Amino acid sequence: MTATTTDRNRTEPALPVARGPISAALIATLAAPHEPSPDVSQVQEADPYGDDLQVALYTLYEMHYRGFAGVAEDREWDPELMPLRRALEERFLGALRADVPGRDVDTVFGGLLLESDDHRDGVAHYLEHEGEVGQIREYAALRSLYHLKEADPHVWVIPRLRGRAKAGMAAVEYDEFGAGRAENVHARLFAELMADLGLETRYGHYLDAAPAPALAVVNVMTLFGLRRALRGALVGHFACVEVTSSPGSRRLAAAMRRTGAGPAAERFYTEHVEADAVHEQVVRREVIGGLLADEPHLEADVAFGADVTVFLENRLAAHLLKAWRAGKPALLRRPTDDGSPTQAGRPCPSGRPEA
Incomplete structure (x- = not known):
């Protein structure tokens, strides 16, 4: 993600860029606490392995590590955000239980x-x-x-x-x-x-x-x-x-x-x-x-x-x-540029991790 360049010693990263309606609503409420809490009803329709859900979950989880610049530390356990986190977790965990025998x-x-x-x-x-x-x-x-x-x-x-x-x-x-x-x-x-x-x-x-x-x-x-x-x-x-x-x-x-x-x-x-x-x-x-x-x-x-x-x-x-x-970048942008997004690959067969 991109952090401001005026303070090279800061330890908190900047909030990420949203990749869908769930992550957009979450990031908006973290950036401006007066914004309404995200609507959890959208989670059940989200791809459990997709960008929107995974960015939202990563953002909530990062509050337990370094947090984000401009976001109050006590929002780590903000009760208004806990329903969203639980819904995201259950959607992700439910998919894993279904896909992993x-x-x-x-x-x-x-x-x-x-x-x-x-x-x-x-x-x-x-x-x-x-x-x-x-x-x-x-x-x-x-x-x-x-x-x-x-x-x-x-x-x-x-x-x-x-x-x-x-x-x-x-x-x-x-x-x-x-x-x-x-x-x-x-x-x-x-x-x-x-x-x-x-x-x-x-x-x-x-x-x-x-x-x-x-x-x-x-x-x-x-x-x-x-x-x-x-x-x-x-x-x-x-x-x-x-x-x-x-x-x-x-x-x-x-x-x-x-x-x-x-x-x-x-x-x-x-x-x-x-x-x-x-x-x-x-x-x-x-x-x-x-x-x-x-x-x-x-x-x-x-x-x-x-x-x-x-x-x-x-x-x-x-x-x-x-x-x-295919000769294409695997990241959404290369480490040195702002290239176009790439598409996620399909799952490999289960067995030993290949990375």
Whole structure:
């Protein structure tokens, strides 16, 4: 998104550009509190994976992170906005439950763990072997919506766990936040990656460039994080990310070397190759194992969280690869210009996440 250029030290991004009637009404009421609250009746007709709903949900969720310039901090829990948030969440969550079949934990993670590193249909493999610098910059701009707050959504689950699960989750999060060293916080490492690629490192800067499939990937983390009832799904999501991260990060590190992106760009992914190989074991054995030992009834939720991660990542991968293979930008605008919007791709088959 575009922030004002007069204050380079501000930490709050500007409100995003609306992409439909729901997001337009929400942004209007956040910008001018005297505006009426958005009409929730429109939500049931909205595409649950579409731009309007995902921008509106992202905007509401961002109030729990950095907020927005010019929006009062106490609007984070404004009771007049809660009906809209609940309606948006239920529409999104209802679609996910309909589109992602129920499975058991062993089936889900058995497939993920057995997957070969030689995964030739994903974004990481494409960038490693074919990706151009412009496509790598697009990918980094898009991923910045999460990586500049990396691990933050998952912290919400820690107070909801106990014993082995809590200890294991805290250990992994400690590494994500730099193991006590500010210069090693993963969000900071990603900002350095972006600087190597000549991208703007300001938090939230590329929101208006991100297509709906990218917003859905980020939104689902906060959806799971803010609902105690979905703590099992958040653990499943986190575990899926950690289990699948190391092979993809290895390919992305190779892509950075091949294109000469820079040492900080390569370091970010190299760090994840090493760290996530260890995290995979801790999350699988201690976090999931500990949670299900304490609360075995959450097994279906853990599996659901992992399968949702795969489903949404594959929708995003489909969008990116369709655009890149057609020689078109994958973002609504390139990091350096104001190009025309592109169309979202269709979902990939379920399986392992392809990004």
